[in-house]
Amino acid sequence: MRLTRSLVPTIKEIPSEAQIASHRLMLRAGLVRQTSAGIYAWLPAGYRVLQNIARIVREEQDASGAQEVLMPTLQSADLWRQSGRYDGYGAEMLRVKDRHERDLLYGPTNEEMITDLLRQSIKSYRELPQNLYHIQWKFRDEVRPRFGVMRGREFLMKDAYSFDLDQAGAVIAYRKMMLAYMRTFRRLGVQAIPMAADTGPIGGELSHEFIILAPTGESQVYYDAAFETIDTSPAAFSFDSESDLERFATLMTTPYAATDEKHDEAAWAKVANKREGRGIEVGHIFYFGTRYSDPMGLRVAGPDGSQVIPHMGSYGIGVSRLVGALIEASHDDAGIIWNDAVAPWKAAILNLKMGDGTCNAICEDIYAKLAGNALYDDRDDRAGVKFNDADLMGHPWQIIVGPRGAAKGMVELKRRATGERVELSVEDALAKISG
RNA sequence: CGGAGCGUAGCGCAGCCUGGUAGCGCAUCAGUCUGGGGGACUGAGGGUCGUGGGUUCGAAUCCCGCCGCUCCGACCA
Numbered sequence A: 001m002r003l004t005r006s007l008v009p010t011i012k013e014i015p016s017e018a019q020i021a022s023h024r025l026m027l028r029a030g031l032v033r034q035t036s037a038g039i040y041a042w043l044p045a046g047y048r049v050l051q052n053i054a055r056i057v058r059e060e061q062d063a064s065g066a067q068e069v070l071m072p073t074l075q076s077a078d079l080w081r082q083s084g085r086y087d088g089y090g091a092e093m094l095r096v097k098d099r100h101e102r103d104l105l106y107g108p109t110n111e112e113m114i115t116d117l118l119r120q121s122i123k124s125y126r127e128l129p130q131n132l133y134h135i136q137w138k139f140r141d142e143v144r145p146r147f148g149v150m151r152g153r154e155f156l157m158k159d160a161y162s163f164d165l166d167q168a169g170a171v172i173a174y175r176k177m178m179l180a181y182m183r184t185f186r187r188l189g190v191q192a193i194p195m196a197a198d199t200g201p202i203g204g205e206l207s208h209e210f211i212i213l214a215p216t217g218e219s220q221v222y223y224d225a226a227f228e229t230i231d232t233s234p235a236a237f238s239f240d241s242e243s244d245l246e247r248f249a250t251l252m253t254t255p256y257a258a259t260d261e262k263h264d265e266a267a268w269a270k271v272a273n274k275r276e277g278r279g280i281e282v283g284h285i286f287y288f289g290t291r292y293s294d295p296m297g298l299r300v301a302g303p304d305g306s307q308v309i310p311h312m313g314s315y316g317i318g319v320s321r322l323v324g325a326l327i328e329a330s331h332d333d334a335g336i337i338w339n340d341a342v343a344p345w346k347a348a349i350l351n352l353k354m355g356d357g358t359c360n361a362i363c364e365d366i367y368a369k370l371a372g373n374a375l376y377d378d379r380d381d382r383a384g385v386k387f388n389d390a391d392l393m394g395h396p397w398q399i400i401v402g403p404r405g406a407a408k409g410m411v412e413l414k415r416r417a418t419g420e421r422v423e424l425s426v427e428d429a430l431a432k433i434s435g
Numbered sequence B: 001c002g003g004a005g006c007g008u009a010g011c012g013c014a015g016c017c018u019g020g021u022a023g024c025g026c027a028u029c030a031g032u033c034u035g036g037g038g039g040a041c042u043g044a045g046g047g048u049c050g051u052g053g054g055u056u057c058g059a060a061u062c063c064c065g066c067c068g069c070u071c072c073g074a075c076c077a
Helices: A021-028 A044-063 A077-083 A111-121 A167-187 A225-229 A242-253 A265-269 A319-329 A357-370 A383-393 A426-434
Strands: A032-036 A039-042 A074-076 A094-097 A103-106 A130-139 A154-164 A192-196 A206-213 A219-224 A257-259 A274-289 A311-318 A347-351 A374-377 A397-401 A410-415 A421-425
Touching: A021 A032, A021 A319, A039 A044, A044 A130, A044 A154, A044 A167, A044 A319, A074 A077, A077 A103, A077 A111, A111 A130, A111 A154, A111 A311, A130 A167, A154 A167, A154 A319, A167 A192, A167 A206, A167 A242, A167 A274, A167 A311, A192 A219, A192 A242, A192 A257, A192 A274, A206 A219, A206 A319, A219 A225, A225 A274, A274 A319, A311 A319, A347 A357, A347 A383, A357 A374, A357 A397, A357 A426, A374 A383, A397 A426, A410 A426, A421 A426
Parallel strands: A347 A374, A347 A397
Antiparallel strands: A032 A039, A074 A103, A094 A103, A130 A154, A154 A311, A192 A206, A206 A274, A219 A257, A219 A274, A274 A311, A397 A410, A410 A421
16 A cells, blocks of 8 residues: 555554553554544554454464354344343343344354354254354443453454364364464464463353463463473374374463462472463353253254254454554564564555655555555655654564665665664565565 | 543643633644654644533633543453
8 A cells, every 4th residue: 555545644642542552552553543432443554454363363263174154243132031141241231222122232242143053053963063153343341441452342353162062072172272272373473371261251161261471461470481382383283183182282281371360379389481471361262061052952963863962162362352462462662563474564665755766666666566565655754754654553574765775776674573674676675575 | 330530623732720812732734945763944724622501791711410531440352
């Protein structure tokens, strides 16, 4: 995109309503604007990041064998009455009435709806297992929204739901998701640690939250550095091998890892390589057996003809929350430092002298060759403005085109994460960016 | 849900206490100079002072209601 033709409203001042780094930077870099408390509009740059994260999440869900669907945001209250959660959920659930005075709700999660879909559709154990997910907007009417998109009321979430014939099958599904999650977070450029968690209002028996470290995290976390060296690649573990999954689950649940509520000083004292800091929850997985399938009447015929109640799990990743969390985990005084995989654009082209024939020609050439992966700063502004905005927006690469180098056919390539700058030919710079 | 604040130009704020012509910085627009880390000068545009009512000759300013937003706590993906 050309910056002069784009809605990327960067701001110099620190917005007064934002307290934490990610929120300030998301506003300053023109990623989002708040439309009401805890509700945000995603501007072009922010939406590209959101889509990049969603794409990676989707690819890893698909690789694990989960199937993508899309369920509605509005749900009938009747479904929630069947599971018993309509009255239990509390004021966090946004309840609405339609013109016929029927009770609806804006979904905070989809266990009821997916269970309803499955009970309509499957009749036999032969149709299990199933794992379905969607990436969709949720609404939770938080008492006190804050921290920008990290605790918004409307948020984008990937939620998956597994259905298995029995607990043993459900545990395999759970382990597959745990593996998919580790790969997802690795690709997003962050170290996530699975920590045993309480199951909360979803109910159930087995649950882990995935926490990434960031100085402004909501809770104190403790874990064994052993997590950092576990190879989760397809070469190490296959989704198709139960023994691989078991070995993986053991590796993920054996080293010490705990949030402050579950912290055990005695066990912690025995850990050789300690890691400690503030953590942000970016994912949560649950196994809850027949908590929904039973009351909602999901039954399949088992191998012996008897009626079997499938075992379920649900698995969430906070996609919009991750945008803030990734920034919390990766920024400096100048601005955001995007990981290559999620950056809105791979590179920014900084034309330091708009109107100069040589500079313009080089920039246009690079812009065409980067085909949509670059933001071209074609504003008639001074160099300092462009440097500062590029640092603020956090593009992994900056291609700096100024009259000095341009005369020799050279450009400067700056790596945002390290600050390293090298003078290269256009060809070499492009090769380095794509390589 | 308890407690505390704040709503004045796109953003950040002053003015309010002590009522009397709506201000500052940045941003925006025009022009000139400038040109490698948020440049300078000249000029210009932009406001029903959140909203409704009350007091008053007169309200951004005082009083009451409402709405919105933020912070602390409890809660929470």
